[in-house]
Amino acid sequence: MTRVALRHRLAERGVDRQLWLLVPGLACVLALFVYPFAYGIGLSFQPAEGGVLGAYRTFFADAYQRDTIATTLGLSLPAAILNVAASVPIAYRMRGRFRGKRLLTTILVVPITLGTVLTAEGLLNYLGPAGWFNRTLMALHVIDEPVRLTNNYWGVFFSLVITGFPFAFLLILSYLSGIDPTLERAAATLGAGRRQRFQRITLPLLAPGLATTFCLTFVLAFSVFPSAVLVGDPAGTTRVISIAAYHAAYEVYDYPLGSAIAVVMGVVELLVVAVVLGLRSLLYTGSTGGKG
Amino acid sequence: MTLVSEKPTSAPARRRLVASPGSWLIWGAVAFFLVNLAGLIAAVVVNSFGSRWFDTWLPSGWTTEWYATAWTEFGLLNVMVVTLEVALLVVGISVLVGVPASYVLARRSFPGRRLVYLLFLLPILMPPITYGIPLATVLYKYGFAGHLTGVVLANLVPSIPFVILTMTPFIEQIDPAIERAARMCGAKTWQIFLRILAPLLVPGILAASILVLVRTVGMFELTFLAAGPDSQTLVVALYYSMSAAGIRAQQSVDAMAVLYTSSMLVLLVTALRFVNPTQLVARVKEDPD
Structure with a gap:
């Protein structure tokens, strides 16, 4: 077989010199993502003591470390579910055109840019015992003494909602806008009420978008780190798994344990994502009328 | 059910919000x-x-003295310069690397395309801390971490996939016939890129760059793990000054936070002039009539 012929045969299957354009991007991802990840997995199997699985055994044997998984899920799952569940009705109401829509979406994007650190600082000021929130409630005589909302579970939860909700909302709004509105009108022509139209037309078409949004919001909430330290209770109720990983790798300098915790974190996160995407595949999968 | 939809009438212009x-x-x-x-x-x-x-x-x-305090105490000028350097380098590199890759992924089908796509998607799907810790370990091993290089390299990991995902719809909008016509006229691939695609893609490239800029300035975890004392960006400096509370006056930390937010807001408003956030996932048909 001559060289030219081989090149032709490859070109027929879509392999030609243009694919070289992919190489820089692939090289970066391989060198900066795949290799470190593989290196980390390798490192997690080489602890100083305890054999191949020693680092994992250390993590799972210690209740203080093991419970970080439950703590993280206990924070990120409710936050992600709330963010998605609250976004659906609001986005459903806002999918058409109306005056001020662009302004409202702009305002809703603001918290994304605040970042977790500023949100934490704001929460400490605003929800703190002498902050405006508690003052207002006390002035209205709803409560008699300040509610403790920072430096515990709720501080972190609020920070997750503030940063996560706008993100979930924008994604769901764009998925909803991608659904062909004529489908719903056709259903209305055939006599379907509002409730039926939402349940039998919009919701099934939105399901893939909901699953994707949930996954992305969950990833955001699952990797909570700065707010868990700053507005949370990093030694107790909000000791999330990323704190455990950071502590092991950069404060104790036990890189194998740090990598092992990072691997456990990735596995747990991917499991949740897999469950959600698995549930989604039971429902309708196909075009929603828009391009997405 | 608290959900309300509009009556299926074809409204002539923009609808008013109807209260119920x-x-x-x-x-x-x-x-x-x-x-x-x-x-x-x-x-x-x-x-x-x-x-x-x-x-x-x-x-x-x-x-206003807290701003002066923050400026001198935290060495904000240096921090700002570092932030700007990191952000611009990350934007430049990720656009240069990401745009060609997203062109191939948007236009071509080849064996292993789905695998390549998954590979580009994974860094966005994983929490930054998960790959940040092994990545920082590797960067320390080769002596990159603790400097600007390490921070830039770490921030490239989510930025390149992000450019690829943002650019794909923009590339799909360009009619392939234009490229074929250029090729018929004898243009080489690099000529097509520079003289045909690049001018047409300017809005998309701007949108992707600004979004990457916003993300990089706001990216805490990766910068935090890879930065040394001289290569902190604004968010990381803010975090350190906050977690060392008690040493610094809280007001000067707040002054720094305000500076951070206002710079982010300027970036965001600029970004929104170029991209409609609701159109990132799907092209919207707003006028069905």
Whole structure:
């Protein structure tokens, strides 16, 4: 077989010199993502003591470390579910055109840019015992003494909602806008009420978008780190798994344990994502009328 | 069901919002969220201008000295310069690397395309801490971490996939016939890129760059793990000054936070001039009539 012929045969299957354009991007991802990840997995199997699985055994044997998984899920799952569940009705109401829509979406994007650190600082000021929130409630005589909302579970939860909700909302709004509105009108022509139209037309078409949004919001909430330290209770109720990983790798300098915790974190996160995407595949999968 | 949809009439122009119990509830929730959000931001801003603020509604006096304190104490000029350098380098590299790759992924089908796509998607799907810790370990091993290089390299990991995902719809919009015509006229691939695609892609490239810029300036975890004392960006410096609370006056931390937010807001407003956030996932048909 001559060289030219081989090149032709490859070109027929879509392999030609243009694919070289992919190489820089692939090289970066391989060198900066795949290799470190593989290196980390390798490192997690080489602890100083305890054999191949020693680092994992250390993590799972210690209740203080093991419970970080439950703590993280206990924070990120409710936050992600709330963010998605609250976004659906609001986005459903806002999918058409109306005056001020662009302004409202702009305002809703603001918290994304605040970042977790500023949100934490704001929460400490605003929800703190002498902050405006508690003052207002006390002035209205709803409560008699300040509610403790920072430096515990709720501080972190609020920070997750503030940063996560706008993100979930924008994604769901764009998925909803991608659904062909004529489908719903056709259903209305055939006599379907509002409730039926939402349940039998919009919701099934939105399901893939909901699953994707949930996954992305969950990833955001699952990797909570700065707010868990700053507005949370990093030694107790909000000791999330990323704190455990950071502590092991950069404060104790036990890189194998740090990598092992990072691997456990990735596995747990991917499991949740897999469950959600698995549930989604039971429902309708196909075009929603828009391009997405 | 608290959901309300519009009547299936074809409204002539933009519809007005029609009030009904369900929508009152929804708008009430939105308003509650926005009021608290405004309170949160205002609390930081007011605190940064207040001289003393303990158990009252507003501070007892107003001052701008906290900004001066923050500027000198935290070496903010240096931090700002580092932030800008990191952000611009990350944007430049990720656009140069990401745009060609997204062109191939948008236009071509080849064996292993799905695998390549998954590979580009994974860094966005994983929490930054998960790959940040092994990545920082590797960067330390080769002596990159602790400098600007390490910070830039770490931030490239989510940025390149992000450019690829943002650019794909923009590339799909360009008619392939234009490229074929250029090729018929004898243009080489690099000529097609520079003279045909690049000018047509300017809006997309701008959108992707600004989004990457916003993400990089706001990226905490990766910078935090890879940065040394001289290569901290604004967010990381802010985190350190906050977690060392007690040593610094909280007001000067707040002054720094305000500076950070205002620079992010400028970036965001600029970004929104180029991209409609609701069109990132799907092209919207807003006018069905």
